[in-house]
Each structure stands twice: as structure tokens, then as C-alpha cells.
Amino acid sequence: MTATEGRAETALADAIGTRDAAAFVHVGDRTNATLRYLAGPALADRPSAYVRTATGERVLCPPPGAASAVRETFDGTVVSAGSLGVSAAGERAAAALDARDATGTVLTTAAVPHAAVLYLERAGYDVASTDALTEARALKTDAEIKRLRAVQTAATTGVARTETLLAEASRRDDGxxxxxxxxxxxxxxxxxxxxxxxxxxxxxxGNTLVAAGTAWHDPAFANDTPIAAGDPVLVDLAPRDALGYHGRLARTFVVDTDGGWDRRAHLAVTRAREAGLAELDPGTSASRVHEEAAAEIVAYGFDAVGEARTDGVHALGHGVGLARREAPWLTNADELEPGNVVVLAPTVFDAAEGGGVRVADLAVVTAEGYDLLAEYATSLSPSADGSR
Amino acid sequence: MTATEGRAETALADAIGTRDAAAFVHVGDRTNATLRYLAGPALADRPSAYVRTATGERVLCPPPGAASAVRETFDGTVVSAGSLGVSAAGERAAAALDARDATGTVLTTAAVPHAAVLYLERAGYDVASTDALTEARALKTDAEIKRLRAVQTAATTGVARTETLLAEASRRDDGxxxxxxxxxxxxxxxxxxxxxxxxxxxxxxGNTLVAAGTAWHDPAFANDTPIAAGDPVLVDLAPRDALGYHGRLARTFVVDTDGGWDRRAHLAVTRAREAGLAELDPGTSASRVHEEAAAEIVAYGFDAVGEARTDGVHALGHGVGLARREAPWLTNADELEPGNVVVLAPTVFDAAEGGGVRVADLAVVTAEGYDLLAEYATSLSPSADGSR
Structure with a gap:
């Protein structure tokens, strides 16, 4: 059992015991963060069902043809689809429960596909939700922090590449x-x-956002308009490693700043970054991190962050792990704990001023405060050696 | 309205009419193929709800902060999360329905998150499933085929890079x-x-599979073991473009084949490829494509394809589009139609012989037969100019 499987096991044993349930069930393919957490990397790209019974048995029901591959890395019971004679993952979960004479309540997650719940209900089980795994996933193991550090370090090479290309670029007469x-x-x-x-x-x-000027929403929106020397250029990366762990690093560069709006906005977000990071401490409420960082941005005369059109930032940050966004949420008052990994992404956007400015960094909460998972300078002007 | 939105609209109008439903609802983020099909690319990376009412209104309820970005590309109604005052996507869908005085049955997909269904049921709606969109998505528009052609052409550069590196490699004394x-x-x-x-x-x-010898399951399993000159090396790619469309191309190379098992296996899969492609014709049953290709493999004395440990191939192929795997399924007898895009991926795997051999290509069914979405040679020996 891997370290995450151990944590998942404790969380599920607890939830099943408290609710007097027969089992926990989840369904997903290898892109599913919850299933990766429960069963490791060797998942098929068609849905598998995972069952954890009240007696402590961990059962994985992969799709047809995938059982032997899964057996090499999953140390619980692997039930081949052929032996069950059914093809839908939810149906395989119900068959695995039936084979174990389970009855009563089955716990699952809120995000489980509806069809899987219908199969369980048709088989006579009462289905209820639990967020036990969400809570467990918010506290990273040392092995997880090591992976997050590695993917975040890889992310710095992407930002450095942007910076180098911008620094090496020359300016035409049209700017x-x-x-x-x-x-x-x-x-x-x-x-x-x-x-x-x-x-x-x-x-x-699919998470790489490179934006210049006001075209600033979605990875699909990179375009072939030449970048102007005065445009703020955002590079915002959330790469994923082979096990599914995400990094998150963003920087904004201006090749030829006039020292006006973009410089003030950049100062606001870097100060907000410092203010937010300074709050990362065990026992601090998560929302305080957001509030302190947001207050800096407001103090510089900009709008409260992320209420603008920029996609996805209604708080200044959130947890990062097997999902790009996960607990802890900086919108609520839960106390931070050592092992929480959060991104802080202070942002200013103003279409009238011609763009947006963001810096984003990933940090782990430690007993002493925090530790950045990778270091990268925050200068607005790009330098040819990639700021490192 | 884009071409896919037009097809989706027709399919949903039909399904809603036939079932006398009040609306169709789906929930997902920008990685969700169904939601991309319904609402185009400008989706947030937190869940949005999509509602299509019986009166023909198309409503998108994006997450907090994302409404103005979504308004730029979605031509239906966009309801901002703030105006609804609720944060879960399913709850936003229910609120949007309530605001339109909807009652009765709401159609959704089998894969919709269970939590969204609970919100709809709590709001008094009866929820039922429809596969109308699955069927619509199996028939690609010309614009979709153009995108699939482009992503498949990009995939050839990845295979060519493998081939070049293998051809340029030299062999050490240890092989x-x-x-x-x-x-x-x-x-x-x-x-x-x-x-x-x-x-x-x-x-x-996250779909790139590079495998040598018998280590042959999952992208996570690429490793740092030096490749031997006699190993079959599989490169199997399913890249995705910015709108979410997938390519699929696989080739197997052996730097120094002894002309034995690997050459026979390669002959079997290339003949299977030809036999399967030859069956791609409007009116042919999808399963016949699989059967004809599989028969070739058996004729060469190998096991029925994909029943082996290789992940994901219980048929020799399937549809490809916004999902990496989608209809048409070569496991059923549905008749192929012009506009179906399918991958054919004949495979032989034998751990005792030291590996596996696969070729995979993407083709669109046309009025006259089929058309490969990109051409790439099928030779087993790598050549330095990437076989093109």
C-alpha cells in the first residue's frame, strides 16, 4: 500500500465506521484524481470501480482487458471484468458488493457518475455521500510533497523559456x-x-495559459496576433506529472514597460504574494491568507482580485494536488495544517489598461510556516537567462 | 451557434420532444467532452451547468467570475453565478430551471455528477438519462474533421521524432x-x-505511451531502463488540440530485428490494419471492422487481439473525437455512416516473446469508403528521416 493509499484507507475506515456503512465505492478512469489517490497510477483509460468494504478489503474492478496490468501495482483484490460478466463500472461495483454479501448503505463521492449510483441503487444499496477523501487529500504526505516539488521545478523551465524568448525578442517599428x-x-x-x-x-x-494584452481567458485563446512590446504577457502553468500531481506557477512580463499601470499592478500583486505567503502558518484560517493578500491589492487602488473576468479566481488561491484545484479552499475559515499545499495567485486585470498581471506560486504549509515548492524571481522585465 | 452546437441542438430538441421533457441539463468543466460539444471552448476549469429548455433556450451557468469570458464565445443566455447566489453547478442548473418555471422531467447524461442530479431532484424535477448527444457526437461535421485532421497531422511529428532518435541511436556492447x-x-x-x-x-x-519490451501499460510506466536494440518500441499517441479534439497514432519500431517473432507480429498487425480499413464503408456494421482485422491476426497464429494484458483494447478500435474513446464502438453492430471517425489499433502482445507490436491510425468514413486523417508509413525498422 502506498502512502496515499494508507491515508485513504484510514479516512475510509473512519467514514464507513461512523456511518455504519457496508462499503465505500468510487468510479472513474485514470484521469480521475480520487481514483488515483485510492488505487495508484495503474488505472485504465476506461472507467474502473473501486470498492472498500466494511471488513477492510480493497477491491479494484478494472475494465475488460486491464486486470493483469492493474495487478502489478495494486496490492488489494483485483476482480477482472470477465469474471463479473458486466461491462459498466457501476455494475461491476454492485456485482463485487453482491459477491461479498454486502447490504445497507454504500458511501460514495458527490462527483461519482450518476449512472454508477443508479446501478448501486438498482442492486438494493442505499447510496450516501462522504467528503472523507477530500479532507484526507488536503494533507499531503512527504512522498506527495516530493512529487509536487518536482513538477513545480519542471514548471520553472516553462516560465524561463517564455522569459528568454521575450528578452531575446527585438521590437519592430510598429511596436x-x-x-x-x-x-x-x-x-x-x-x-x-x-x-x-x-x-x-x-x-x-491543457492548462498552459499564455496571454498578452486583454486576450486573457482560456488555453484555447492563444492566438497569432504579434505581441506588442508594451503588452503585459502572462504565462500561467499548471503541468501534471505521470502520477497526476499538478504544479502551478505564473509570472507576468512586459518587454518595454512605460513604468505606469503595469508596474503599479505588478507591485500590487507581488506585495499581495508576500502578504499572503506570510500568513501561511499552521492554525491560521485559510480565508485570512486570501484576505491579507487581497487587502494589499486594494491598498494599491486596484479592484478586489479575481472578481474580474479572469477565469477561475474568486479567491486568491486554493489547494493543489492530484486535482488542479482542491482543498484547502482559501474562501473558508478552516485552519491551515502542515502538509497543506496551496497556490497563491494574486491578480489584477483591467481591460481599459490593456491587460492583466498575475504571479502564482505553490507553497507547502510547514510546522514553522511555509516553504515554496520552487523558487522563481518575480521581476516584471524579462531577462535572457530566465531570471534564475 | 457553431456547427457542433447546431447538431447538439437538433439532437436535444428531438430528445426533449420525444420524452416530453422540460429541459436537458449537463454539468462539467472545460475538460468535459459533452460540455465542450454543447458550449464550445470558453468554459471555466470549475464546473459549469448547461441547460437547454423545451422552448429552445440555451443557458450556460458558469462558475463565479467566469461569466464575462464565457459571454464572448457562447451565443445563448449566460447566467452569472452571482445573480443566482448559489455555488454548486447543479444548484445553478436547478435555479435556472426554476427561473423559467420549468416542471416535470429533466433529461441528462449517464456521466453527469451524482451531486448535480441530487440538486435537480431536491428542486422537484424528475431526472432521466438520454444518449442523444453520444449519437450526435459520433457523426463529425466538416469543421470537426478538419480539426481532427490537424491534430492527427501533429501526431505524426511525435512518431517521426521517435523514429529519428531510434534510427540515429548506436548500439553498445551490451545490446x-x-x-x-x-x-x-x-x-x-x-x-x-x-x-x-x-x-x-x-x-x-497525458496519453503518450512509449514502451519497450514488456513494460507496456500506462504513460506512468516510461522508465529509465536503457532500450535494447532488439526491443520492440511502441509509440502510441493521443494528443488533444485546444478545443479538445483527439488524434491517435501508433507505430512500433525495432532497431535491430532478428526477423523472427517481431517481424511476424508486425506483419500480422499491418495486414489487420489493411483488412480493417477495407471494411470502413457506409452501411458496414461496426463490429465487422473489428472481426475482419482480428481474423488476420488469428490467421498469423497470434491470440485474438487485445484480450491480452494491453490496456484498453478489447476491440480493435472505436470512435475518436472530443473524447479519446467514443462512439462508434467496434464491438456493436451499428452501421457505419459517413462522418464517423474511428481508430483502428491492431495489437499483438506476448510477454514471453519480449513485448508487443501495435499500429494505430485514424480514419473518417466517407461516402466512398474511408480517408486516413494523416498518412504515416508502417515500417518496423526506423529510418532517420522519420518515414515520411
Missing amino acids: TLVHGGEPLTTELLRHEVNAALARAGVDPA | TLVHGGEPLTTELLRHEVNAALARAGVDPA
């Missing part, structure tokens, strides 16, 4: 940037950044 | 390969292949 004779575009930067991530052994995971 | 003075490993190949995909503008999507 746009060229690199190696080609117009420098967010689409070109996205390709180069993702290639750097791939070389460093992590997957861009 | 293992070195490239540029470094031992050639599956981990190194995976990094290089993913970098090539990223440069070509597509995301490896």
Missing part, C-alpha cells in the same frame, strides 16, 4: 515583437513553453 | 541503445515525443 525573424505570438510562446515542460518530463495538461 | 552519448530510455523518448507534439501545437494530454 510588435519579433524573434528569430518570426513575429512573436502567444501561440508560438505556448508551443515553446509546452515543449520545455515536456522536455522536463511533465505534461502541459 | 542497449545510446543517443548523443546518453542511454536511450523510454522516459527520454517520452519527453522528446511530447516536446515535438507541443511544438506542433497540440497537448500530449
Whole structure:
């Protein structure tokens, strides 16, 4: 049993005991963070069912053809689909429970596919939700922190690549940037950044955001408009490693700043970063981290962060792990604990001023305060050696 | 409305009419294939709810902070989370239905999160499943085929990179390969292949499988064992473009084949490929494609394909699109139609013989037969110019 499987086991034993349930069931494929947490990496890309019984048995029901591969890494019981004679994962879970004479309540997660619940209900089980795993996942093991550190270190190579390309670019008469004779575009930067991530052994995971000026929402929006020397260029990365752990690193660069709005915005977000990081301490309420960082941004005369159009930031940060976003949430008052891994992503966006500015870093809460999972300078001007 | 939204609209209007339902509801984030199909690319990375009412209104309820970004590309109604005052996507869907005085049955998909169904049921709606969208998605529009062609063309650069590195490698006395003075490993190949995909503008999507010898299951299993000159090396790619469309291309190379098992296995899978492709024709039953290809493999004296340990192949192929696997399924007897896009992935695996051999290609069914979405040679020996 791996370290995460051990934590999951404790959390599930607790939840099953407290609710007097017969089992816990989850269904998902290898992209599912909960299932990765429960059963490790050797999952198929079609849905598997995971069953943990009240008696402590851990059962994995992979899809047809996948049982022998799964047996090599999962140390619980593996039930081959063929032996069950059913093809839907929820049906396989119900069959595995029936084979163990289970009755009564089965716990599952809120995100389990509805069809799986229907199979369990049709088989006579009462289904109830538990968030026991969400809570367990918020506290990382040392092995998990090591992986997060490695993926975050890989992320720095992507930011460094952006910075180098911007620093090496020259400016045309119309104010746009060229690199190696080609117009420098967010689409070109996205390709180069993702290639750097791939070389460093992590997957861009469709999360790479390279934005210039006001085109600032979604990875799909990188485009072939030449970047202007005065545009704030955001590179915001959340790569994923082979086991599913995510990094998160963002920096904003301006090749030729006029020292006005973008510099003030950058000062606001870097001060917000410092203020938020300073609050990362066991016992501090998670929302206080958000509040202290947001207060800095407001003190610089900018809007409360992330209420703007920027996708995904209604708080200044959140937990990161097997999911890109997970507990702890900086929107609630839960106390931080050693082992929480959070991203702080202070952001200012103003379409009228021509763009947005964000820095984002990943830190682990320690007994003494916090530790950044990778270091990367926060300068607004790009330097050719990638700020490192 | 985009072309896929138009098809989705027709399918949903039909399903809602036939079932006398009040609406169709789905919940997911921007990684969700169904939601991408319904609402295009500008989705947040936290869950949105999509509602299509019986009166024909298309409503998107994005998460807090994401409404203005979504408004730029979604031409239906966008309801901001703030105006609903609720944070769970399922609750937002229920609130949007309530605001439209909907009553009765709400259709959804089998894969919708269970929590969303609970919100709808608590709000008084009867929830039922429909597979109308699954059927619609199996028939690609011309715009979708164009995107699939582009991502498949990008995939060829990844296979070509593998082939070049293998062809350039030299052999040490112990039979293992070195490239540029470094031992050639599956981990190194995976990094290089993913970098090539990223440069070509597509995301490896965590799907890149580079396997040598018998280590042959999961992207997580690339390792740092030096590849031997006699190992069959599989490169199997399913990259994803910025809108979520997948390619699928696999080739197997042996640097120094002894002309025995691996050559026979390779002959079997390439003949199976030809036999399967030849069956791609409107009106042919999908399972016949599998059967004809599998028969070739059996004729060469190998086991029925994909019943072995290789993950994910219980049929020789399936549809590909916004999901890596989707309809049409080559396990059932549905008739193929022009616009179906399928991967054919004949495979032989034998641990005793030291590995596996697979080729996989993506083809669209046309009025006249089929068309490969990208061409790539099928030779077993790698050539330095990447076989193209």
C-alpha cells in the first residue's frame, strides 16, 4: 500500500465506521484524481470501480482487458471484468458488493457518475455521500510533497523559456515583437513553453495559459496576433506529472514597460504574494491568507482580485494536488495544517489598461510556516537567462 | 451557434420532444467532452451547468467570475453565478430551471455528477438519462474533421521524432541503445515525443505511451531502463488540440530485428490494419471492422487481439473525437455512416516473446469508403528521416 493509499484507507475506515456503512465505492478512469489517490497510477483509460468494504478489503474492478496490468501495482483484490460478466463500472461495483454479501448503505463521492449510483441503487444499496477523501487529500504526505516539488521545478523551465524568448525578442517599428525573424505570438510562446515542460518530463495538461494584452481567458485563446512590446504577457502553468500531481506557477512580463499601470499592478500583486505567503502558518484560517493578500491589492487602488473576468479566481488561491484545484479552499475559515499545499495567485486585470498581471506560486504549509515548492524571481522585465 | 452546437441542438430538441421533457441539463468543466460539444471552448476549469429548455433556450451557468469570458464565445443566455447566489453547478442548473418555471422531467447524461442530479431532484424535477448527444457526437461535421485532421497531422511529428532518435541511436556492447552519448530510455523518448507534439501545437494530454519490451501499460510506466536494440518500441499517441479534439497514432519500431517473432507480429498487425480499413464503408456494421482485422491476426497464429494484458483494447478500435474513446464502438453492430471517425489499433502482445507490436491510425468514413486523417508509413525498422 502506498502512502496515499494508507491515508485513504484510514479516512475510509473512519467514514464507513461512523456511518455504519457496508462499503465505500468510487468510479472513474485514470484521469480521475480520487481514483488515483485510492488505487495508484495503474488505472485504465476506461472507467474502473473501486470498492472498500466494511471488513477492510480493497477491491479494484478494472475494465475488460486491464486486470493483469492493474495487478502489478495494486496490492488489494483485483476482480477482472470477465469474471463479473458486466461491462459498466457501476455494475461491476454492485456485482463485487453482491459477491461479498454486502447490504445497507454504500458511501460514495458527490462527483461519482450518476449512472454508477443508479446501478448501486438498482442492486438494493442505499447510496450516501462522504467528503472523507477530500479532507484526507488536503494533507499531503512527504512522498506527495516530493512529487509536487518536482513538477513545480519542471514548471520553472516553462516560465524561463517564455522569459528568454521575450528578452531575446527585438521590437519592430510598429511596436510588435519579433524573434528569430518570426513575429512573436502567444501561440508560438505556448508551443515553446509546452515543449520545455515536456522536455522536463511533465505534461502541459491543457492548462498552459499564455496571454498578452486583454486576450486573457482560456488555453484555447492563444492566438497569432504579434505581441506588442508594451503588452503585459502572462504565462500561467499548471503541468501534471505521470502520477497526476499538478504544479502551478505564473509570472507576468512586459518587454518595454512605460513604468505606469503595469508596474503599479505588478507591485500590487507581488506585495499581495508576500502578504499572503506570510500568513501561511499552521492554525491560521485559510480565508485570512486570501484576505491579507487581497487587502494589499486594494491598498494599491486596484479592484478586489479575481472578481474580474479572469477565469477561475474568486479567491486568491486554493489547494493543489492530484486535482488542479482542491482543498484547502482559501474562501473558508478552516485552519491551515502542515502538509497543506496551496497556490497563491494574486491578480489584477483591467481591460481599459490593456491587460492583466498575475504571479502564482505553490507553497507547502510547514510546522514553522511555509516553504515554496520552487523558487522563481518575480521581476516584471524579462531577462535572457530566465531570471534564475 | 457553431456547427457542433447546431447538431447538439437538433439532437436535444428531438430528445426533449420525444420524452416530453422540460429541459436537458449537463454539468462539467472545460475538460468535459459533452460540455465542450454543447458550449464550445470558453468554459471555466470549475464546473459549469448547461441547460437547454423545451422552448429552445440555451443557458450556460458558469462558475463565479467566469461569466464575462464565457459571454464572448457562447451565443445563448449566460447566467452569472452571482445573480443566482448559489455555488454548486447543479444548484445553478436547478435555479435556472426554476427561473423559467420549468416542471416535470429533466433529461441528462449517464456521466453527469451524482451531486448535480441530487440538486435537480431536491428542486422537484424528475431526472432521466438520454444518449442523444453520444449519437450526435459520433457523426463529425466538416469543421470537426478538419480539426481532427490537424491534430492527427501533429501526431505524426511525435512518431517521426521517435523514429529519428531510434534510427540515429548506436548500439553498445551490451545490446542497449545510446543517443548523443546518453542511454536511450523510454522516459527520454517520452519527453522528446511530447516536446515535438507541443511544438506542433497540440497537448500530449497525458496519453503518450512509449514502451519497450514488456513494460507496456500506462504513460506512468516510461522508465529509465536503457532500450535494447532488439526491443520492440511502441509509440502510441493521443494528443488533444485546444478545443479538445483527439488524434491517435501508433507505430512500433525495432532497431535491430532478428526477423523472427517481431517481424511476424508486425506483419500480422499491418495486414489487420489493411483488412480493417477495407471494411470502413457506409452501411458496414461496426463490429465487422473489428472481426475482419482480428481474423488476420488469428490467421498469423497470434491470440485474438487485445484480450491480452494491453490496456484498453478489447476491440480493435472505436470512435475518436472530443473524447479519446467514443462512439462508434467496434464491438456493436451499428452501421457505419459517413462522418464517423474511428481508430483502428491492431495489437499483438506476448510477454514471453519480449513485448508487443501495435499500429494505430485514424480514419473518417466517407461516402466512398474511408480517408486516413494523416498518412504515416508502417515500417518496423526506423529510418532517420522519420518515414515520411
